[in-house]
Amino acid sequence: MSLFRFIAVLGAAVWLCAFSAPAAKSDPVATAPEAVHVTAYPPFYLRHSSADGQTVESTVLYPLFYYRSYGPNYEWSFFKLINHFGRKDGEPVTAATNEQDLDVWPFYFSGVVAGDPASTYHAFFPVAGSIPHRFLRDRITWVIWPLYLRTEKDGAITTSTPWPILHWTRGTTRGFALWPVYGWEDRPGVIHRDFYLWPLGWKNLVQPAPDAPAGTGPTHQIGLLPFYTSERGPGLVNQNYLWPFFGYTDRTTPRPYHETRYFWPFSVQGRGDHYVDRWGPFYTHSIAKGFDKTWVVWPFWRKLRWTDDGVAQTKRQLFYFAYWSLEQRSVANPNAAPAYKTHYWPLLSVWDNGAGHRQWQFPSPLEVFFPNNDDMRRSWNPLFALVRHDQRAAGNARTSVLWGAIAWESGASGHLAEDSVGSRAAVAGRARETRVTFFGGLIGWSRRPSGRGWRLFALEFAPKSDTLSARSRQ
Secondary structure (H helix, E strand, C coil): CCHHHHHHHHHHHHHHHHHCCCCCCCCCCCCCCCCEEEEEECCCEEEEECCCCCEEEEEECCCCEEEEEECCEEEEEECCCEEEEEECCCCCCCCCCCEEEEEECCCEEEEEECCCHHHCEEEECCCEEEEEEECCEEEEEEECCCCEEEEEECCEEEEECCCCCEEEEEECCEEEEECCCEEEEEECCCEEEEEECCCCEEEEEECCCCCCCCCCCCEEEEEECCCEEEEEECCEEEEEECCCCEEEEEECCCCCEEEEEECCCCEEEEEECCEEEEECCCEEEEEECCEEEEEECCCCEEEEEEEECCEEEEEEEECCCCEEEEEEEECCCCCCCCEEEEEECCCEEEEECCCCCEEEEECCCCHHHCCCCHHHHHHHHHHHCCEEEEEEECCEEEEEECCCCEEEEEECCCCCEEEECCEEEECCCCCCEEEEEECCCCEEEEEECCEEEEECHHHCCCCECEEECHHHHC
16 A cells, blocks of 8 residues: 555545544533433534434534424524524324424525414514514514514503604503603603613602502612712612722611622622622622622632532633533432532643543634533534543543544443444443553454454444434533
8 A cells, every 4th residue: 555545545534533533511419310322423414303203303514504403493603604494204293292493594584374464474674574472572563664663462452663863652662762862751650760861861760569569669760970879769879980990888778788889890798688898800709699709800710609500610710711510419318429510721631520431622712612511512622622632430541642533442241332434332241351452443452351462343333323422411
């Protein structure tokens, strides 16, 4: 074989190792297990399938394209600009499957509702259209936007010609505005608003909530920026001078709280139902709604502590992402080993679920930015996996180099798993073994109780899809 052909074959083998390597990593705390088969050729293609072989989700060059299945429904998206949601072929029309949408942002929006022609629409922006029950409105209608726009919400109908200069409201709310000079809005029993030279001046009268005690008075809000703002109501006084720099808040109900602001946001002191002590940018400590947060020389160092579902969590960050660490401990069993996830950006990411499963990868430039985006992690992390280590349990570990082109591992009976070209295959019923493989498992050296030597491992493994638990998808 010529040198050129040898290099071409070697390059193809390394490419297959790199782009078919398993893309998942585990979060420290496990969730309820759910068997999902994953076939991956990162970053080009990623497919999740159910135990019966049905496609649950597939992506192509994520986030360029994805497809997702939701029982009888499905959706697909092209870079979140062209989006479609609909009913699968052969599924009956029900309340959950009677609507199909297609959006081509920002020019075309459509929805077809079976048996409800009044809710079916095809809208072309900015030419003309009428869309029901979207964009936080009951209906939005436009003609040659911004020349004409009409919105409906909770019985209030606002018409603008042109938007946003001139508009008036009728129905459950009444109002008029010649923006930005002057405008008013009145929703009886809820609020009355006036503005002058928006956003410089305003005057609002807010009525008490329906569940407020009988006899509770309204709240008065006024503002004349940048000189003064005030909010006064039952048990509340909130005033600012040279807004937003200087001011104070006094609240007695429903929970007492006092706050003083000197050159906000740098100096703030608050005591009561929550605690704030800020001397920015040097030091900040706050405790509110169960979150204990500390900043030192912002944005140099941040520490955050909270408890969620019986798990005490501590997050530490240096410059947001240069160092990022999350530690999780059981509140009910504080002596149990903690779980943790740590990033030393962009060099190293380390995972430990506290129960013997440990992983690390070098380098790892993306993981810290997408901690909750499984598709991004699975599609792009393998491209940077020059070295990756996975220890499922004591004595069962695998380390790969150059995207899996070279790997060595050890495992006991029923636990050994290995990446082959294009898939992962598991071997059950094998005695303890140590092996070093090349080119994603095509060939390698192994040591077994029966002997040691070089072998063609490609002949031993039956390819099948990677099986991941829900924990690996966090």
